[in-house]
Amino acid sequence: TLAPSAAPAASASPAPSTTASPAPTQATDPAAAAAAPPASVVAQYTALTCAPSDVRRSAASTDKAQDWIAACDRDGTTKYLLMPASVVGTDVKTASAGLQGGGGTTSINTGQWVVNVEFTGSGQGKFTRLTEQTIGKQVAIVLDGVVQSAPQTNERIAGTAQISGSFNQSDAEDLSNVLRYGALPLAFERSQAESISPTLGRDSLHGGLLAGGIGLLLVIAYSFLYYRAMGIVVVASLVVSGGIIYASVVLLGSAIGFTLTLAGIAGLIVSIGVTADSFVVYFERIKDEVQAGRTVRVAADRAWPAARRTMLAADTVSFLAAAVLYVLSIGSVRGFAFTLGLSTLSDVLIMFIFTRPLVALLVRRRLFSVSRFSGLSPKMIGGRAAAVPVATTRARLAKRPTPAGQKRES
Structure with missing residues (x-):
């Protein structure tokens, strides 16, 4: 004016x-x-x-x-x-x-x-x-x-x-x-004002954490029902993975101001499934080797190279998807992509430095090698024991010495 x-x-x-x-x-x-x-x-x-x-x-x-x-x-x-x-x-x-x-x-x-x-x-x-x-x-x-x-x-x-x-x-x-x-022919009138309680965000956070807890319990229950004692490996790996992710979020919050939003919690919940996929790939490869007639200990060693390639391929695809989503998206979706990518990297780290060594240690114990509770014994795979190759023997004709004074007849 x-x-x-x-x-x-x-x-x-x-x-x-x-x-x-x-x-x-x-x-x-x-x-x-x-x-x-x-x-x-x-x-x-x-x-x-x-x-x-x-x-x-x-x-x-x-x-x-x-x-x-x-x-x-x-x-x-x-x-x-x-x-x-x-x-x-x-x-x-x-x-x-x-x-x-x-x-x-x-x-x-x-x-x-x-x-x-x-x-x-x-x-x-x-x-x-x-x-x-x-x-x-x-x-x-x-x-x-x-x-x-x-x-x-x-x-x-x-x-x-x-x-x-x-x-x-x-x-x-x-x-x-x-x-x-500078001066537009516009006027704004306040038609309605609404006060929102600060507990709304807290309730949403609790809801997200509850959903994550339920998903985690379902994964653990499935692991024990299907893989029996090997479920111990799943639980231990998830606990270590959770610790690493929590430490990463705290450090990133201090270093770059990262804030864990509701969308970020959703990314962490999805990552539970990504981590569970890695266990399934490894355990199923072990089962295949056991069904072929090998011991659990040998099967765990032979199954690792093939399972490792499959897990790395799957995690690479998941990480690339999270990276592309982070770059192209805005707002809370970027929080989802960030935590999904962070969890995927954590999954790779856990499988190499914790899960694989833990499986190699446990299969040396009798509970995991011969017990029906391991979920990996031949009896538990296909409902019958796997065929074990039996060595065949060939009879050999012993050549006896001929007594003195006797002739050998042909």
């Missing part, structure tokens, strides 16, 4: 002079100009210090165009007591920055940056009347309760206005953008 300044600036540098100008903050008609400002606004002007907090508070201002206001410039060096606005943003047709010459062109210019302002039909009349009333005075250009510029009116202007001063290119373009876009 453009408004005459009713009181001199309280401190700081003088505003740039202008050859024709809109002015910062409010403008007024003759009746308003003659009226005295309200005492409350005068008190506000007196108390205004233009400290950073005052400027920020003004930036959130909802003052109306017909009100007197006290405002600071955007540098916080000058304060103004401003009359009601005579020209508002919707009265400005366009504004552009250019070198002083003619209409903002660069021909025959002085090298000085200026802002050229054109008004709408009705806006031109308002602005012309404003310049008649403010010759030799400052007119403020106000956006969101902050004075963007306060040029002085030098003459009556019946056409395009030109604001000049100690502008550089950036200053001139900023001011032209304020005049062109």
Whole structure:
């Protein structure tokens, strides 16, 4: 809005002079100009210090165009007591920055940056009347309760206005953008306000953790029912994996400010299935080797290379999917992708440094090699014992020595 300044600036540098100008903050008609400002606004002007907090508070201002206001410039060096606005943003047709010459062109210019302002039909009349009333005075250009510029009116202007001063290119373009876009013909009304309890996030977090706990219990129950004693390996590996992931989240939170969101918890829950897949691949390969007639101990060693290749291929696909999702997504989805990728890396680490050594250690014990509770003995696979190769013997004819004095008959 453009408004005459009713009181001199309280401190700081003088505003740039202008050859024709809109002015910062409010403008007024003759009746308003003659009226005295309200005492409350005068008190506000007196108390205004233009400290950073005052400027920020003004930036959130909802003052109306017909009100007197006290405002600071955007540098916080000058304060103004401003009359009601005579020209508002919707009265400005366009504004552009250019070198002083003619209409903002660069021909025959002085090298000085200026802002050229054109008004709408009705806006031109308002602005012309404003310049008649403010010759030799400052007119403020106000956006969101902050004075963007306060040029002085030098003459009556019946056409395009030109604001000049100690502008550089950036200053001139900023001011032209304020005049062109700063005031939109929009008004916002609060239709409804709703207060949300801070416990809502806590309840969602508890719900996510409960879902993760149920999923984990189901995986453990399935492991013990199907793999019997080998379920111990599953439980131990999941516990170690959970510890590694928890430590990673804590360290990342301290180092880069990572926050575990509800979507991130969902990624951790999905990773339980990824880790369970690795156990299934390894244990099923061991079963295949046992069914072929090998002992559990030998089967665990022979099954590892093939299972390792399959697990690495599956984890690579899962990690690439998480990486692509993290790069292409925004918001909470990135939290899901991040925790899924982190859990996948943890799965690879656990299988190599914990699960494989633990299986190699346990299959040396009788419980896992011959007991029907291991879930890996030949009797438990296919419902019957696997065929064991039996060595065949060949009878050999012994050559007996012939007694002395006897002939050997053929």
